[in-house]
Amino acid sequence: MLNFDEERYLGIQSGAVGLAGDLRRSIGELLEGGKKTVIFAGAGGAGTLMMPAADLLKDRSRIQGHWDRPAELMSTEPVYFDRDAIVVIPSLSGTTKESIELVEASRKAGATVLALTGDAGSPIAEGADINFTNAAADDTSSESFYLQSLLIALSVLDHESGNGEYEQLVEELAGFPALLVAAKEAFEERAEQWAEAFRDEEYHIISGAGPLWAEAWYYGTCILEEMQWIRTRPIHAADFFHGTLELLEPDVSVIVLKGGSSRHLASRVVDFAGTVSEKVRVLDTDEFDLTGLSDRLRDLVAPAVASAVLERLSAHLEVKRDHPLTTRRYYRRVDY
Secondary structure (H helix, E strand, O other): OOOOOHHHHHHHHHHHHOOHHHHHHHHHHHHHOOOOEEEEOOOHHHHHOOHHHHHHHHHHOOOEEEEOOHHHHHHHOOOOOOOOEEEEEEEOOOOOHHHHHHHHHHHHHOOEEEEEEOOOOOHHHHHOOEEEEOOOOOOOHHHHHHHHHHHHHHHHHHHHHOOOHHHHHHHHHOOHHHHHHHHHHHHHHHHHHHHHHHOOOOEEEEEEOOOHHHHHHHHHHHHHHOOOOOEEEEEEOOOOOOOHHHHOOOOOEEEEEEOHHHHHHHHHHHHHHOOOOOEEEEEEHHHOOOOOOOHHHHHHOHHHHHHHHHHHHHHHHHHHOOOOOOOOOOHHHOOO
16 A cells, blocks of 8 residues: 555554553543543544544433533633543644643643643643553544544443443454554555545535544545645535535535444435536445444444545545645644
């Protein structure tokens, strides 16, 4: 595969899964100590990757789960940002200004900070009450953060129910990194074809629902916009028919992420968009061989699967457009 180090990738994703036991213990101790709220609050893309875990708690747990942007959380100071809260802050570099500020704001609020970082010596890692470090890079961090946040949410659910589901799911996750590599390999040819089609495309509508909505948003804004300077319109599949459908024309590119329990919402978008646009492309995570995973876990890890295979698209796209993913125009001028 183009520009891909399998050994490095497996090490990083296995490292994320390997944090399961320690994350479970930490979350259990905090909940036993009286914590009642889990706030996932990361800046930019890292924060977006926390959304499926926050939604899982919102839907399945009586312990409050919230997803917040650090800058807004500190500005509005909602009532749940208090001493009963666990604030989960993901930051690959551990140097994101807004997240560093949130560490201090959380301390003032009496909340406990649990950081997920890629550098144990970074300000966020050292300033947090609890830190977990899994070294990664931009091309491998998404799946790692998806997995770590999922393990946090599963730990909360396990503390509530203790029904044994946690042990089963974590056991299944042990083989997941290898399945991600296989998914990448299966998508490689299509990734090159999509990159060829996208090399001169100036605008994409990108949609998804359920756990895949986070990846649709992330890939549109953090990869296509930030790293390739391509305009996108991320739109939740449930909202597609309340405005965005009017932007469809035969030559408008539409990318739909589909899979799991929310696939019917994505299917509605695909079915309608295909009657207008000649450029509808679907990434269906259910198409990939995830042997050994239960239906329950397949749904939960769908965004990690989508992230893994879309990285292959990014790898080809930067070559075909002669635009490295590390190239920025304004990054150094913005201190956030």
